[in-house]
Amino acid sequence: MMEKGHGCSFSGIVSTSTFSCTIVVVTLILVRILYVILWGPRPFSRRATKPLSTLIVLGSGGHTAEMLNLLVVLQKDRFTPRFYIAAATDNMSLQKAQLLENNLTAKNGTRVPNTAQFMQIYRSREVGQSYVTSIWTTLIAMIHALWLMIKIRPQVILCNGPGTCIPICAIAFLFKVLGIRWSSIFYVESIARVRRLSLSGLLLYKFRMADQLFVQWPQLQRKYPRATYVGRLM
Amino acid sequence: MADRASDYDKTRRVVFVTVGTTSFDALVKAVDSPTFKQELFRKGYTHLLIQMGRGSYVPTKSEGGSSLAVDHFTFSSSIADHLNSASLVISHAGSGSIFETLRLGKPLIVVVNEDLMDNHQSELAEELADRKHLYCARPQTLHQTVADMDLNSLVPYSPGDATPVAKLINRFLGFPDD
Numbered sequence: 288m289m290e291k292g293h294g295c296s297f298s299g300i301v302s303t304s305t306f307s308c309t310i311v312v313v314t315l316i317l318v319r320i321l322y323v324i325l326w327g328p329r330p331f332s333r334r335a336t337k338p339l340s341t342l343i344v345l346g347s348g349g350h351t352a353e354m355l356n357l358l359v360v361l362q363k364d365r366f367t368p369r370f371y372i373a374a375a376t377d378n379m380s381l382q383k384a385q386l387l388e389n390n391l392t393a394k395n396g397t398r399v400p401n402t403a404q405f406m407q408i409y410r411s412r413e414v415g416q417s418y419v420t421s422i423w424t425t426l427i428a429m430i431h432a433l434w435l436m437i438k439i440r441p442q443v444i445l446c447n448g449p450g451t452c453i454p455i456c457a458i459a460f461l462f463k464v465l466g467i468r469w470s471s472i473f474y475v476e477s478i479a480r481v482r483r484l485s486l487s488g489l490l491l492y493k494f495r496m497a498d499q500l501f502v503q504w505p506q507l508q509r510k511y512p513r514a515t516y517v518g519r520l521m
Numbered sequence: 522m523a524d525r526a527s528d529y530d531k532t533r534r535v536v537f538v539t540v541g542t543t544s545f546d547a548l549v550k551a552v553d554s555p556t557f558k559q560e561l562f563r564k565g566y567t568h569l570l571i572q573m574g575r576g577s578y579v580p581t582k583s584e585g586g587s588s589l590a591v592d593h594f595t596f597s598s599s600i601a602d603h604l605n606s607a608s609l610v611i612s613h614a615g616s617g618s619i620f621e622t623l624r625l626g627k628p629l630i631v632v633v634n635e636d637l638m639d640n641h642q643s644e645l646a647e648e649l650a651d652r653k654h655l656y657c658a659r660p661q662t663l664h665q666t667v668a669d670m671d672l673n674s675l676v677p678y679s680p681g682d683a684t685p686v687a688k689l690i691n692r693f694l695g696f697p698d699d
Binding site: 361481485494498 | 540541616618641642645647648681684685687689690691693694695697
């Protein structure tokens with residue numbers, strides 16, 4: 288009787304301490320996530336002097352054209368080295384990016400392999416794929432994205448949809464929470480989105496994963512107040 | 522008015538139809554209908570060139586002469602050349618195709634594919650149609666759009682500018698303004 292009672296109270300103590308430990312850990316994680324969400328999307332107070340490694344997530348067709356328009360005006364000496372990622376089913380986008388980089392090389396005389404790399408990633412969702420099956424394909428894409436992100440660990444991420452950028456941004460967010468790498472995520476919603484954000488844009492907006500989310504139409508900014516209106520890229 | 526005048530001269534006036542990388546049979550069928558081709562010919566167009574992509578509906582070819590000459594192909598690496606030599610472009614609603622055509626300053630009718638699951642594409646076409654940069658139609662209303670269109674009322678599109686975004690990104694990261 289005595290022993291049993293003692294055992295009972297001992298396991299009681301153990302379970303209470305594991306319980307409180309769990310509470311503390313969960314609280315710490317939540318605080319960290321809140322910190323990343325609320326304090327993260329603020330401009331650095333210090334001046335950036337060193338170039339930042341930049342990951343550019345290319346979409347397809349129109350998306351790529353918009354992204355390349357942005358890259359043309361970005362200062363290449365600040366955003367270097369550059370890593371380009373496109374869906375494995377999309378060869379055109381990487382070709383176009385390569386063309387842009389080659390033109391730069393011709394101008395500056397630096398070799399492309401030093402400043403730019405091109406990679407492919409499994410796509411989380413094809414155009415027209417149902418939302419249910421895209422859960423499974425997104426999972427596969429996540430694992431591949433994790434592998435790429437561990438290798439690259441970019442300081443800046445530029446993306447403008449479609450689905451390819453979601454795993455990348457989710458992992459980048461995780462890296463921020465875990466303190467592995469603090470990367471600034473910029474998302475430019477496609478010009479094709481006039482009245483509603485795309486699924487990618489909406490996810491990044493709702494979960495506050497992007498540090499800055501840009502939209503190209505004023506009516507979109509009015510609907511999503513935390514977005515920034517920047518005018519048309521095309 | 523200009524359309525009437527060119528009825529009588531021998532210059533090529535090409536209508537280029539493009540469906541992009543997917544298939545859009547409803548559009549190809551719509552432009553292949555005899556009444557639609559007559560309408561184009563009446564408007565002074567001499568050639569109809571159709572890029573039909575992965576579509577299964579094959580339009581009928583025609584030599585032209587006393588009617589509209591019709592030709593088609595599936596894909597081409599020189600879409601830009603076809604756009605350049607066209608007098609009127611009828612395009613699917615993909616943003617790449619839309620802006621490439623607008624940049625060339627070509628009159629454009631965008632036809633929205635209502636069969637697409639996530640049909641956000643009509644947003645862009647309708648917005649640009651509201652701003653009078655192009656005409657927006659559905660396959661079943663395309664004939665009426667061509668019959669009613671007044672190309673002189675279209676407003677030229679001025680290309681956008683990426684420098685505001687670049688500036689914001691730089692500022693956020695702490696890089697000094699240029």
